Amino acid sequence: MDTNLYSIGAYFCDRHPDLVEEVIxxxxxxxxxxxxxxxxxxxxxxxxxxxxxxxxxxVRYYKAVAG
Numbered sequence: 001m002d003t004n005l006y007s008i009g010a011y012f013c014d015r016h017p018d019l020v021e022e023v024i025x026x027x028x029x030x031x032x033x034x035x036x037x038x039x040x041x042x043x044x045x046x047x048x049x050x051x052x053x054x055x056x057x058x059v060r061y062y063k064a065v066a067g
Contacts, residue, residue: 009062012055020059027056 013020030038030053039046 005058005061006065008055008058009060010066012059013062020063023052023056024059027053027060030056 012023016023030049033041035046035049035053039049042049
C-alpha cells in the first residue's frame with residue numbers, strides 16, 4: 001500500500017501541481033467532517049469524495065516521504 005500511495009501522490013503532484021494544496025485541504029475537511037456528512041453537505045457522491053480523500057492522503061504521504 002505504501003508504494004501505491006507514494007505513486008498516486010507523485011503522479012498527482014507531477015500532473016496537477018496547481019491543485020495540490022486544494023486537494024489536501026479538501027481531504028482534511030473530509031476527515032474532519034466524515035465522508036458521508038461531507039458528501040451530503042457538498043451535494044456530491046460519496047465515491048467522488050472518497051477518491052478526493054484518498055488522493056489527498058496520497059499527496060500528503062508523498063510530500064512527507066519525498067520532502
